[in-house]
Amino acid sequence: MNASQSGSESQVKSRRIAIIGGTGPAGMGLALRWARAAETVIIGSRNAERAHDAAARIAARIKEEKGKPAEVSGLENAAACAAANLLVLTVPFEAQASLLRQLKPAIRPGSILIDATVPLAAGVGGRASRTLGVWQGSAAQQTAELVPKGVSVAAAFHNLCADLLNGDAPLDCDVVVCSDDPAATKLTRTLAAKIPGVRAIDGGKLENARIVEQITALLIGLNIRNKACSGIRITGLPPAAYLPPPET
Ligand SMILES: NC(=O)c1ccc[n+]([C@@H]2O[C@H](COP(=O)([O-])OP(=O)(O)OC[C@H]3O[C@@H](n4cnc5c(N)ncnc54)[C@H](OP(=O)(O)O)[C@@H]3O)[C@@H](O)[C@H]2O)c1
Numbered sequence: 361m362n363a364s365q366s367g368s369e370s371q372v373k374s375r376r377i378a379i380i381g382g383t384g385p386a387g388m389g390l391a392l393r394w395a396r397a398a399e400t401v402i403i404g405s406r407n408a409e410r411a412h413d414a415a416a417r418i419a420a421r422i423k424e425e426k427g428k429p430a431e432v433s434g435l436e437n438a439a440a441c442a443a444a445n446l447l448v449l450t451v452p453f454e455a456q457a458s459l460l461r462q463l464k465p466a467i468r469p470g471s472i473l474i475d476a477t478v479p480l481a482a483g484v485g486g487r488a489s490r491t492l493g494v495w496q497g498s499a500a501q502q503t504a505e506l507v508p509k510g511v512s513v514a515a516a517f518h519n520l521c522a523d524l525l526n527g528d529a530p531l532d533c534d535v536v537v538c539s540d541d542p543a544a545t546k547l548t549r550t551l552a553a554k555i556p557g558v559r560a561i562d563g564g565k566l567e568n569a570r571i572v573e574q575i576t577a578l579l580i581g582l583n584i585r586n587k588a589c590s591g592i593r594i595t596g597l598p599p600a601a602y603l604p605p606p607e608t
Contacts (some may be wrong), residue, residue: 377551378402378444380437380463381451383414386476389525390448390517390555391432392418397554400431404440411435438466445471446547448517453492453499454483460506469510472544474551475500475569476517478576489581491574500538500569514539514548515569518576520558521589530557533591534602536572538563546605553604560604561594 377394379387382403391401395418403418405411411434422430437459441447445468451459456477467473477499482488496502500515507513516537524531535552537560539545545562552560563572575592582590 375446376400376402376444377446377448378404378440379448379450380404383410384450385522385526387450388414389522393525393555395422395430395432402440402444403434404437406437408436438463441466447471447473449473449475449477452483453477453479456499457502457506460503464508467508467511472512472547473507474514474516474548475503478518478573489577491577497567498570498573500566504566512541512544513566514544515566516548516552518572519579519592524589531555532557534559534561534594536561536563538566538568538572540566549605550607559602561601
């Protein structure tokens with residue numbers, strides 16, 4: 361093993377994922393899947409005790425499954441941002457802007473923030489199968505406007521059904537990753553591919569998040585009509601487009 365290999369391996373080992381608003385179904389499901397894949401996960405919440413409880417539930421579940429402890433802890437959201445340079449935002453759209461403004465001083469320069477927010481009309485009393493217009497084009501682009509300079513934003517995980525994420529079976533769904541920063545796309549694809557069944561696809565620029573966010577509203581409508589947990593699969597790409605990027 362050469363020096364650069366050992367350096368990059370320790371970088372992967374020291375990666376910490378902080379899930380902001382991680383106590384809800386989407387955040388808990390991602391935390392569970394990544395903790396199972398031996399990632400180090402911090403669950404963030406407005407309330408530190410709620411974060412600890414959520415982390416303890418995931419830790420107990422993994423201990424029971426694997427017989428060994430998982431690297432999962434809970435912190436108040438700002439402390440979670442300060443403790444990690446890989447952030448995942450899983451809060452309702454109506455909370456997104458105010459929470460990001462509040463957390464801005466705690467977000468470390470050079471961090472990557474992965475946004476899973478869908479601007480559902482349900483947040484303002486409308487239907488969950490409809491989305492709201494967002495001035496910036498998408499919830500993810502709004503996030504990009506609100507994070508400190510030098511923080512890269514990727515959009516991903518919108519189309520994964522949280523009920524399935526919180527289960528044990530592989531997911532029958534692809535994750536489309538959109539970002540203007542190739543390094544953020546790569547890391548997000550790497551994390552997405554840790555979820556069994558998921559193929560992580562480069563969806564191009566962050567502006568494409570608008571399309572991926574809208575698909576979630578379509579899936580919610582399908583789920584309501586069919587009492588199901590639907591997902592998406594992208595077909596017809598060359599095999600390499602479905603492979604996770606090599607970890608560096
Ligand atoms: N559920 C799904 O299947 C799914 C799938 C893909 C994407 N998404 C998207 O992912 C996001 C999270 O989904 P979810 O279903 O997990 O949402 P949720 O349960 O409604 O909210 C997630 C967490 O956000 C925090 N939160 C709620 N209101 C807040 C506020 N006003 N300010 C700050 N934090 C607040 C809460 O944590 P604390 O109270 O502990 O702070 C809550 O547990 C949404 O944007 C959703 O559209 C959801």
